[in-house]
Amino acid sequence: MDSNWQPVQGSNPPDGVDPSAPVPAGGDWRAQLQPEARSRIVNRILETLRRHLPVSVPEGLNELQRIAVRFEEKIYTAATSQSDYLRKVSLKMLSMETRTQQAPGNAQVIPNQNYPGQG
Secondary structure, eight states, rough: OOOTOOOTTTTTOOTOOOOOOOOTTTOGGGGOOOOOHHHHHHHHHHHHHHSSSSOOOOHHHHHHHHHHHHHHHHHHHHOOSHHHHHHHHHHHHHHHHHHHHHHHGGGGGOOOOSSTOOO
């Protein structure tokens, strides 16, 4: 576990998520993360996306929801621990906030750094 993990300023881990909880003996850290906690994290990601990528049609909101779910799943799968998972989500959301503040005229354009050649 990364004992130096700090939540992004103004955010706290969702209910049901204890970044300092020990990994179950012989088990994966994912076993202790409640599905409700993952849903709350997806909702936080969605709210961040909605702030920075305003949509005016229901299809746009559905697409943002799909993006938030894929984003969370990718980090959930790649993370090595619960604190790593929370750190990666927080850092990615913080980078989105920072990018938007640095380029307010380009708030609707957030390049995807995970797939070269896209974004």
